[in-house]
Amino acid sequence: MKENLLVQYGYTENEGNSALKDLPEVQTHLEPARIIAQHKNYYQAATVHGEIISHLSGRYLFANGAAGGFPVVGDYVRVKVSEEKDRAVIHELLPRKTMFYRRNNFDKSELQVLAANFDTVFICMALNRDFNLTRLERYVIMARESGAAIAIVLTKADLCADPDSQAIICEAVCPGIPIYTVSAQEMTGMEQLHPYFGKGKTVIALGSSGVGKSSLVNALFGEAVMETSEVRAGDDKGRHTTVHRQMIVLPGGGLYLDTPGLREVGIADAAGSVSEQFADLEELQLQCKFKDCRHEQETGCAVQLALEEGKLTPDRLAKYRKLLKESAFNKVKNRHLYEKWQASKAFSKQMKKRKKER
Template sequence: MKENLLEQYGYTENYVKNVLSDLPERQHQLQLQPARIIAQHKNYYQAATAHGEIISHLAGKYLYANDAMGGFPAVGDYVLVKLTEQKDRAVIHELMPRKTMFYRRNNFDKSELQVLAANFDTVFICMALNRDFNLHRLERYVIMARESGADIAIVLTKADLCDDPDSKAVICETVCPGIPIYTVSAQEKKGLEQLLPYFGKGNTVIALGSSGVGKSSLVNALFGEEVMETSEVRESDDRGRHTTVHRQMIVLPGGGLYLDTPGLREIGIADAAESVSEQFADLEVLQTQCKFKDCRHERETGCAVLLALEEGRLTPDRLSKYRKLLKESAFDKVKSRYLYEKWQASKAFSKQLKKQKKGRKEKF
């Protein structure tokens, strides 16, 4: 039996059974069909359906909704749509539960969260082995990736521009223990075979990294053809220009999927205290050894963290990064909670107005 487009984009009946057991009944009642968002533009989406690729628009209820909590569809999302009779257009009615997602603060209102991508299986954290190599940035990316809920792999690109790529990989391993690390060169096509298993049929990969680290070149080299558009890197600073102008999913040779999206460098770490703690597990252990439970690790006697600093088992830089990231996470969490409560209050107020309006009409 020939596979339809929706299945090519990773949709299976097992997904329905796992996350939405009542889908068949709702499909019958409302004539809704499953689809996956494969591209996002300013005023519309492109969706993969069993009938092919279809331009889709949001149902009217979304026009008056508050997207503060990421309620609008994003690339990678599974949705329920109603097709036109000609099956050439669709209206998005419902958003299915997400298994993973990346989000950031809204460009216009920094207190709002905007989902950028959803339902990916693996995050490639890409960092070039030239002037882009930065352990602070790597740790931050790892925290972001952990918060998404997906599996993680660190890909050190442009190994051909580094005299000793293996030593850089060892350094990364000490900072991010337990995460697979690969050194590759798209130019020389070295180490690429290690990454192919991540692109199994129906599996979705998304890359996180600075522009110019070779994310597009990496995907092209992996599959031996230009599936991604690339641009030249400036010689002055090894930085690239964004070639992605809108978020999209790409079906790769062999059936794997790549989610290409701009703006991932701006992802925040709202409510990511657990992921920060996981990344700094050594500090979490030290804190349990302090004499006082409310130890601030500043001047207290019996502080295990200060002792580790004194003995050289912990660097001041690592402690500073830990404090900074925890503080940022806590701040974002407070703002997110405030926003949610504000949204709920607005929703309740809107319902009350509708009731009052309905009551006035009934009087006349």
């Protein structure tokens, strides 16, 4: 018997989406659905009836418009399906287990949620002239905030003379994160990524335009399901081939969430992840003689001593300070959205801990 589309897109009432199972059934006329594509004026949703064009209800727009709590690709929602089963109205957003967000480029004091309910973040970076470690660190910091697992995928290995050396450089900047070098053009290294795409598991691909995210999904799928384009010859910068976020079901049952390239990753309220990314600096600061050390000219400053001994570079210290300052500065207006998400993340960690203890 063929699975219905909603199940194909990861919906389950067992563990994996326990948040859905525990919700009270207060509106029995509503059905579960998952947002699988987001367009300017409508959504595509996977339901038990198939793929349906969906719109937000007027009440939802009024209640959530100012708060920024609109559904995004990957979200589970509750909808009212038309009698013809060809249209649906979104009435409710279900709790998110993971979420990728950044500072809103149009309103610097708000969060912009880009995707939700994924299991792994693929941070994609091309091994050509667009290789940028500073940008990579920004992506890693925001990926840590999402609550999902992280893997770094170095694409276009066929354009690099020594991809293994570049991987070692990335490992020094992002220790503990799995790093894979692949070439979608030559179909090399792709087998390393297959374990992430277990049945019903969702992977989101993030990266700048032109890093090869769409080529990656084509290679994983085995045929061209996403349009691709060449990068500019002058600087290897890419054009936006993917113009909206969408989910694709791979032959093995895994889910790939493709996203347009991000030109900017504005960090907001991510001090914890900044500290995690710069754990070496956090450890150094604990060794200072005075607890209120500003790490400038104080006696017994472990940070300044590390600089003098060459164990810490001025560039790394400057980046750490800049990112902490940016995170603190970009406080969001919609605090209740952020706080609700943090509470959800804490609950998710608690549930994972309980499962391990069983």
